[in-house]
Amino acid sequence: MTHLTQIPAGMRASFIAFLFAAFATLGPQPAPAGDDLRSGVNRVNLAWRTAAEQQEILGEIAASGVTDIRLSLSRPVDRSIDALKIADALGLNILLEIQLSNKSYYPPGLKPRTGHDRVWDIHRLSDLDLEKYRTELSSALTRIDEAGIRLEAVEPGNEINISPYNGDLHVYPVRGVRTARSIDELRNRSAFEKGLDKYVDSLRITRDLLDATVHSREAKLVSSGLSDMRAQTADRLGLERLDAGEVIDLLQERGLDEIVDAYGIHIYPGNRTASAIERRIGELLEFCLPAETGHPCWITEWGVANTSQECPVDDGKREVVVRNVLQTFDDLSDTGRLEAVFYYDWDSHDRYSVWRCGGLSPAGALAVGLEEK
Secondary structure, three states: OOOHHHOOHHHHHHHHHHHHHHHHOOOOOOOOOOOOOEEEEEOOOHHHOOHHHHHHHHHHHHHHOOOEEEEEEOOOHHHHHHHHHHHHHOOOEEEEEEOOOOHHHOOOOOOOEOOOOOOOOEOOHHHOOHHHHHHHHHHHHHHHHHOOOOEEEEEEOEOOOEHHHOOOOOEOOOOOOOOOOOHHHOOOHHHHHHHHHHHHHHHHHHHHHHHOOOOOOOOEEEOOEEOOOOHHHHHHHOEOEOOHHHHHHHHHHOOHHHOOOEEEEEEOOOOOOHHHHHHHHHHHOOOOOOOOOOOOEEEEEEOOOOOOOOOOOOOHHHHHHHHHHHHHHHHHHHOOOEEEEEEOOOOOOOOOOOEEOOEEOHHHHHHOOOOOO
16 A cells, blocks of 8 residues: 655645545445444544644545544644544544543633643543533534534543543652552542532533434443553552542442443553453453443553654564454453444554554554454
8 A cells, every 4th residue: 555655745735635535425434334343543632733734644544444533622623623524524433532621611710730740730620610511512513513524422531530631630749659549548539529420411411412413413422431540550650540440330320321322441451461461451341341231341542552663663562462452352342342442543652653654563554453363
C-alpha cells in the first residue's frame, strides 16, 4: 500500500482530496458481523489540528483499512466537529468521547484543582453544572446530527477513577506517598461521591439527547473508560485513584446499569508473559458480563509501548505482546464479555503509536485488526 508520506509534498494535498472524495461516496461502514470483536484506533487532540492536518491524518487512517475510530468532543468544539465530519465522510465508524474537562460545562470563574505542575489542573466532577452540560452538549449533538453523522457509540468522561481526570481525587504535593486503597481512604470522599452522582446524571442527560437525534439514537452509551492504574503506581506518582471494579460498583448503586449499554475500561498490560497478561486482564474485567446477564465491556484504550524511534521500526518484541493480548481479547469476546477494543494511539504518542516511519508498524497492523493473529 502507498502511504501518504511516500508521496511528494506537491502531490500530497491532491491525493488527500482524492481519498476524501472516494471515501465520501461510501458512507458509514457497517459494524462487524455476528460476534466479531469491533477493533479500532484512538486519535487524540484533533481539535488542535488544522483542517488540512485533520484530513491528512484521518485520510491515512481510512486508507490503511482501519474501520473504527475513537475521537473526542473537546474545545474548540467547532474543530472537533470538523474532524467528525471528515471521519464520517471517509466511512469511519465513530466512538465519540465527551471530554468532561471542558470548562464550558462548569460555572464561570471556577478554579480547577491543582496538579502541582505534575499533571494538568482540572475541574472537580462534583462541580459539573448539569444544565450547562445539557445545553452545550445539546448544541453539539444537534450540529453533528444536522451534518448527517451517525455515531456508533458515545463515551462521556475519561478515566474518572484517577486524579489526572477527576478533580475530586487528590494530587499529592510530592511523589512517593501511600495513596488510597478504597473509597474509605480518600482525602475527600464526600466530594468524590457527589461527583459520581453528577456523573450518572450526566449519563442520563446524554442518553436523552441521543434519543432526540435522527442519526445517533441507536448509538451505544458507554460509561467512562476507567484507568487500570495500580495502587503501587499511584503511590510512586502521588496520585489518588480507585480500582475500576470498585468505581463500577459505586456507579451501579447509583443506577448505572439502567442507562448504559456497556462499561468502558482502559488496559495497558506492559511487557508481561502470555499467562500474566491473561491473568491481569481477567482480573480487570471481572465486572464485564454478556449482554444477556449484565453489560459487556468496551476497551476504549489499550496499548503496548515500543520506545524505539529507529527507522525501519523494530517491532518484534511489541508484536509478541500484542498477539498475547489479542488472544485474551478474543477469548473474552467469545463469551460475550467484550464487544470492542480501540488501540491507543495512531501517531501522536511516541511510545504507543502504530504509525511509524511513514506506515503501520507490524505490531500496529496486528493491533488494529489488519493482519491475521
